[in-house]
Amino acid sequence: MPQLDPAFFGTQLFWLAISFIVLYVLMSRLAMPQIAGVLKQREDKIRGDLDAAQRLKEETKSVIAAYEKALADARGEAQALARQTMDAANAESSRRQQELTDRITSQLAAAERRIAEARSQAMANVGTMAAEVAQQAFGRLTGAAADPARVAAAVERTLKGGA
Amino acid sequence: MASPLEQFKIEPLIKLPKLGGIDVSYTNSALWMTIAVVLVVLFLVLGTRQRALVPSRWQSMAEMSYEFVSNMLTEQVGSAGKAFFPFVFTLFMFILAGNLLGMVPYSFTYTSHIIVTFGLAFVVFLGVTIVGFVKHGVHFLSFFVPKGVPAVMLILLVPIEILSYLIRPVSLSIRLFANMMAGHTMLKVFAGFVIGLGVLGGWAPLALNVVLTGFEILVCFLQTYVFAVLTCIYLNDALHLHH
Secondary structure (H helix, E strand, O other), X not given: OHHHOHHHHHHHHHHHHHHHHHHHHXXXXXXXXXXXXXXXXXXXXXXXXXXXXXXXXXXXXXXXXHHHHHHXXXXXXXXXXXXXXXXXXXXXXXXXXXXXXXXXXXXXXXXXXHHHHHHHHHHHHHHHHHHHHHHHHHHHHHOOOOOHHHHHHHXXXXXXXXO | OOOOOHHHOOOEEEOOOOEOOEOOOEEXXXXXXXXXXXXXXXXXXXXXXXXXXXXXXXXXXXXXXXXXXXXXXXXXXXXXXXXXXXXXXXXXXXXXXXXXXXXXXXXXXXXXXXXXXHHHHHHHHHHHHHHHHHHHHHHHHHHHOOOOOOHXXXXXXXHHHHHHHHOHXXXXXXXXXXXXXXXXXXXXXXXXXXXXXXXXXXXXXXXXXXXXXXXXXXXXXXXXXXXXXXXXXXXXXXXXXXX
């Protein structure tokens, strides 16, 4: 068996040591840092992407929250505006109604006053006219002039009693 | 016909002057070690030079070998083993390259030589022992005293523990050497049958050789893994003194 020939042990060990040391140096200085760099670069990239995704997700959440808040604010504002408008309209309408009522009341009062005036005036005229008619009728019937004061008193008495 | 063992023969390619009385000629074995070193470095460096985010098949293989050894080390030793990762990875790639290059016809399998595998195993043994003493000082010797055993039994057990510790480099190196040598010898023997039985009968051993070649490639990976994983386990013993 050539493996057990001690003549070659020296050269075998010598070259084994040299090749192994050379390989060790090349591996630790050249190959392994490069592979480690590639692996780290990939890991960083994956972690970075995951972080970015997480950040974007949170951003989306905050945007949605802001949108919903804006929506709620707008709705509240709209409701306030509607209420305000309605209140203003109600106040205006009640003010006008009050105005109208006042005018109607005052006109009604004026009309009643005029009617009462007209009636009392008419009543006064009736007394005078009746006294004149009665005096002339007395003059025609009796041919004598009647005492106007007595006639007026009689007419007045009659009007009052008739009434 | 050539002997099945002729493939293991070492032939000096370049005669070099003796170094301290030792012949250090550049042999076919040294040539294949050199090829292994170059191929491993090219495989890893050129494979990952694109630094692609989505790796190509080559880059994926280079990364896979790196992560495989890294995971193995972390699994066996934990985070304390990180400092030894370059050594374990180099060991893994050097043995794997030696095993796989041996499958190339007319090549030379340096891992089928006991002195090479013993050299590697002895470095592991020596390194692990030094790590143990540096980390724990004299307390490292308690590794040889099993816990919870009656004092009388220790007289018997401590020598056994020490012996089993000292036998580690031997078992580690013989396992790899024997596997590689047996596989290659068997392939060669069956290849000899193919020629011996001729065109008519040679097909059966040829078919068997195809199967055996696939099996041998599996053994190449498996024995590399076993060597590396045992290195990790020994390292874990030295670092954590677990029993």
